[in-house]
Amino acid sequence: MCGIAGILTEAAAAEAEGHLRDLQVMTKSLAHRGPDGEAWWVDPSKRVFFGHRRLSVIDLSPAAAQPMQYSERYTITYNGELYNYIELREALLKKGYRFRTESDTEVILAAYQEYGKSCVEQFTGMFALAIWDADQAELFLARDRMGEKPLFFTWHQGRLLFASEMKAFWALGLPRQPDPHQVLLYLGAGITGIPLKPVQSFYTGIFQLPPAHTARYAYGSGTWGELELTRYWDLTGRVTSVEGHPNAATEQVERFRALLKASVQRRLRSDLQVGSSLSGGIDSSSIAALVKELGVENWTGFSAVFPGFERDESAAIQLLAKELNIQSITCSPTETTLLTDLEKLLYHQEMPIESASALVQYKVLQRAAEQGITVLLDGQGADELLAGYPSYIPWFLQEIWRSGRYASFLKELNAFKAHGWTGGWGWKNRLAAWFPQAAQEQLIKKQAAAIQRIPFAEQAYIAASLRPHDLFKPFVTSLQDILYYDLTMGRLPELLRYADRNSMAFGREIRLPFLDPALLEFAYSLPASAKMQNGYTKWILRTAMSGHLPQPIAWQKKKIGYEPPQESWLQQAAVQEEVLQSARVLVDEGILQKRYLDRPKTGKAAAGAADWRLLVMGKLLAV
Structure with missing residues (x-):
């Protein structure tokens, strides 16, 4: 995992130094994403500038550093991991390609030369990448199928800028202007994003390459100021039926388990030590069980626990750790953690967060960093794929x-x-x-x-x-x-953003076995009865893992997952003072009425969601 940035100028620059300095400012702002090194590259035409911050995971040698050139024609800056790079490398070797590194980056370049823009259809992994083709004077951008890795871009003063995070643009002095509509959407409904306009970010004038998309810009096309976007993949499988096939359900379970195990095995490929998040739920527990089944020793799981809280998962975590002989390392965030770390968290997230669960994940990943674990497997995506939410x-x-x-x-x-x-x-x-x-x-x-009923909202702001x-x-x-919506537009894109920014805040890498393309396509096509049955969610996963996990975990009936006592935290006097400070910012911005500041304190937990949103939005706008 890394941080990437780039600049394209409309015309060849008489002097490249100014653009290069700006590029260095951009990559410096992404230093947390790549603590192991940085480098820059300038095309001889002085129109194209690539920067890279490196987090070394596969092929730690200097030869694998980026930006990387290939065949004296292609240059890449890339963030992510290709889990099937070994198989792709072998296929390309048979076609006559030769490699000087053991990195997945070089495999991507060779695949681009061989397959062109359709190379992304060959990739199993998470990625955001930019490739410059010097012969065609063409920029190629691509993002993985589900959007695990981010890629933002903007057009500014005759330049196309792109980067892994928006703070790279702000470091150059570009305006930071939240989209007022999405501000309202968050305050009223707790969500962000415009599903039918996935290119639009939370900020006016800043755009994002949507998941499963490529983008192209060719000099001489006469389209400066526009990228040609193409969708290369979608979840479109029809639901399969098991009627009339007495063994179909059993075969589906066996295939599902085989695909999940293969996905876990591929995501163990690393030149550094790998661990996992461990919430006590069936998703992360299944991953841990399969890791042990694959023969991995000295496995470490990282968790958050909340002693005394009714939704604490300590017992399940301890049971699993004992059963699988896993080293369990925990953290216990409190309201003090919220007070001390929220601003740092939002600096990395750059956008609103739905709940304090994102803060909990942030602290879990900090704990992993303290223990020197760089790569972690995580169960995200299973709930949206297998209908895990009530x-x-x-x-x-x-x-x-x-x-x-x-x-x-x-x-x-x-x-x-x-x-x-x-x-x-x-x-x-x-x-x-x-x-x-x-x-x-x-x-x-x-x-x-x-949205119309946001407490104390200025009606003029809503109307405008x-x-x-x-x-x-x-x-x-x-x-x-509904699963398609949450996988591609609703819950999951937001959770993937949390995972990327929280892991990169500490130079860590999160890998998600449930989002393997083969597993995604198979599980998505399963009938509803494979996902919900006999009063249980995620039926096929529970069935597949039933003999390999403690029964209280495999067949648990509650759904939690890193849920902290947020309502209790929000009722603390120090936190309420922070809410009030945030509200003052919203009043100054013309979003809230001034009389909100004089409202009586109810102390009711029911106000928790509204208070949380005010707290977060005020902190973001105060930057």
Whole structure:
């Protein structure tokens, strides 16, 4: 993992020194992403400037440093890991290619020469990269399928700038102007992003290359100020049926387990020690169990625990560590942690965070850095891929109801209730099942209403900033529909941002086995019954790991995962004072009414979400 940056000028620069100095300022701002070295490259035309901050993980030698050149034609600056680089390297060797390093970077360059822009379809990994083709005078940008690695760009004063993080642009003095619509979206609904405009970032004038996209700019095309974007992959598999195939369900479980194990094995490729996040849930526990099954010794798991908190996972973590003989290293963030580390966290995140869980992950990764573990496996993506959140249960039940399988519906409804689900089922769910478009429209109206009801918001700010046409909720007729939304537009992109920035804050690398393309495509195509069954979420994962994990972990009924006592923290006097300070910033920005500052303190936990959002947004705007 690394930090990358680049500058393209509209015309050849008479003097390259100024652009090179700016590039060095950009890479310096990304030093945390690559603590092992930095380098820069200037094309002889003096129009193209690449910078790189290196985190050495595979081939630690100086020969693997970037920016790297290949075949006297291509130059790359690249952030990420290619997990199948060994297999690709062998295939390219058979085609006559030769390599001078053992790095995945050189494999990418050779693959680009062999396959052109379609090379990304060959890659299994996480990446954001830029390749300059000197012969064609063309820039090629690419980002991995799910967007694990970020890539931002902007056009400014006759230059195209790109970087791993937006702070590289701000380091040059570019304006930092949050999109007012997204400010409202966060304060009202706790989310950011515009699903139907994935190129737009949280900040006006700064853009992002969407996941599973490539971009191209060719000098002489007459399109300065525009990038030609192309989507190269999508989750489009149809749901497979098991009806009439008595062994299909068993075969699906076996294939799922084989794909997950292979994914874990590939993500163990590293020249440095590897560990994992360990929350006590089935996702991270499954990864740890498969690691041990693959024969890895001296495994370390990093966790957050909250003694005395009702949702503390200490017992599950201890049970798993004992069962698998894992060294367990924990941290215990408190409200003091929130006070001391929130600003540092937001500096790295650059955007709002939904809850204090992001802070907990930040501290877990800090703990890993203190122990000298550079690479960590993590279970992110499993909940969105395999329907792990309780909020998916109504959508699953609606799919069954919509199909007319009422006996199956009652069986599953009662099973979920028996396992403690309290979500309820009523006439609104039946209407949503029968009239999905009306349900979609109602959810969009609900989101708009939440924004209109932001406590003490200035109505003039809402009127000037809210863009109703940018509000979006998915059209859902099946469980797969809502999972697609959360995998590609909703929950997961935000969680991947947390993971990237939190890991890079300490020069660590997070690898996500559940996001392997082969596993993604297979699991996405599975029927809803493979994901939810007999009152359990993530059915296929539980079944696949049932004989390999302690039963209380494999078949646990609650969903937690790094959840801190956020409401309790927010009620502390020192934290409330910080909320008030943030509110003053929002008042000064014309977002909140001044009378908010004189409101009586309720001390109620119900105000927790609103207080959290004020706290975070005020800290971001105060920078």
